[in-house]
Amino acid sequence: MTALADGARAAQMLADRLAKNRRHLGKWAKREGVTCWRWYDRDIPDVPVTVDEYEGALVVADCRRAGADEVLDPAWFDAVVAAIAAAAPEAPIHARARRRMTDRRETGAQYQRQGDAGAWREVGEGGRRFHVNLSDYLDTGLFLDHRPSRGEVGAAAAGKRVLNLFCYTGAFTVYAATGGAAATVSVDLSNTYLDWAADNLARNRVDLRHHALERADVNAWLGAYRGPKFDLVVCDPPTFSNSKKMHGTFDVLRDHVELLTAVARLTAPGGTIVFSTNHRSFKLEPRALAEWAPVEATRRSVPPDFGYSRPHRSWRFTAPAGPSPRAPG
Numbered sequence: 595m596t597a598l599a600d601g602a603r604a605a606q607m608l609a610d611r612l613a614k615n616r617r618h619l620g621k622w623a624k625r626e627g628v629t630c631w632r633w634y635d636r637d638i639p640d641v642p643v644t645v646d647e648y649e650g651a652l653v654v655a656d657c658r659r660a661g662a663d664e665v666l667d668p669a670w671f672d673a674v675v676a677a678i679a680a681a682a683p684e685a686p687i688h689a690r691a692r693r694r695m696t697d698r699r700e701t702g703a704q705y706q707r708q709g710d711a712g713a714w715r716e717v718g719e720g721g722r723r724f725h726v727n728l729s730d731y732l733d734t735g736l737f738l739d740h741r742p743s744r745g746e747v748g749a750a751a752a753g754k755r756v757l758n759l760f761c762y763t764g765a766f767t768v769y770a771a772t773g774g775a776a777a778t779v780s781v782d783l784s785n786t787y788l789d790w791a792a793d794n795l796a797r798n799r800v801d802l803r804h805h806a807l808e809r810a811d812v813n814a815w816l817g818a819y820r821g822p823k824f825d826l827v828v829c830d831p832p833t834f835s836n837s838k839k840m841h842g843t844f845d846v847l848r849d850h851v852e853l854l855t856a857v858a859r860l861t862a863p864g865g866t867i868v869f870s871t872n873h874r875s876f877k878l879e880p881r882a883l884a885e886w887a888p889v890e891a892t893r894r895s896v897p898p899d900f901g902y903s904r905p906h907r908s909w910r911f912t913a914p915a916g917p918s919p920r921a922p923g
């Protein structure tokens with residue numbers, strides 16, 4: 595691992611790179627009508643932060659990693675945030691300092707509230723509206739790296755039955771419903787995020803009579819579902835989940851074959867599964883729906899503003915025209 599640049603040097607390097615990125619990527623964002631995008635993506639390894647714009651407001655996240663006995667110097671992050679404030683004096687900044695959390699598995703805290711500043715705002719993307727929160731949660735409610743996949747789902751949804759698993763704030767569902775889906779079902783374990791999803795759907799004037807939001811453990815829900823099959827399924831699970839509201843734990847590396855097999859049973863012949871994961875060293879098991887000819891879509895699903903990190907990997911699985919496969923023996 596590279597040594598971190600000291601605060602003053604980090605601030606200067608970041609300021610220079612921000613100016614360059616805003617010139618180049620800023621043109622792309624303007625051309626594409628993108629108003630929520632990543633200005634800086636850990637571009638310089640020894641200045642490990644991210645800077646995201648949500649329509650004029652900035653979210654800066656400290657991505658330094660602390661060892662077990664290491665204390666991260668808060669002055670370093672302060673210097674970096676000050677450099678960003680100087681580079682974009684017009685933008686309110688929401689800084690997310692790093693908490694001592696070296697292993698999310700131990701804390702299970704990846705989706706816990708961070709503070710209580712209440713910085714909500716409505717933003718646009720792809721002609722849709724989303725309520726984001728820039729201060730109180732670890733994530734804002736809109737994962738910017740999934741922008742291309744959301745567009746793809748919106749463009750493919752017309753007339754289809756769409757299932758959104760681990761739906762979070764329902765961003766994929768908003769695209770599907772406003773893209774003309776005949777019906778959608780969105781499943782998540784968290785009432786907080788389902789309420790947020792309902793709010794996002796309402797902001798886009800989606801009639802909830804054809805768009806169900808269900809609170810359940812995805813695994814249990816998939817086992818119990820007896821309704822009509824789905825033509826398009828979005829499955830973007832967390833890397834790891836151990837909520838008290840579910841039985842056992844979920845580990846994407848360990849459990850993705852069973853998850854995809856269960857999803858396949860609910861997918862209509864000729865239907866598509868959009869699968870993605872943020873796991874840093876994910877390997878798709880060759881036996882994962884092998885007969886569905888998975889195609890990796892990461893190159894087109896990661897947008898240009900995420901140039902330096904690989905925020906996710908994604909695949910598209912297409913159901914054979916015949917009946918769905920049985921679970922492996």
Ligand SMILES: C[S@@+](CC[C@H](N)C(=O)[O-])C[C@H]1O[C@@H](n2cnc3c(N)ncnc32)[C@H](O)[C@@H]1O
Pocket residue numbers: 705735736737740759760761762763764765766781782783784787810811812813830831832835837840844
């Ligand atoms: C990575 S986010 C999904 C992001 C979403 N696909 C998007 O792009 O907007 C993970 C979500 O999974 C939910 N979750 C975690 N474990 C779950 C489980 N076992 N069953 C259902 N939802 C779960 C969390 O509440 C969270 O909303």
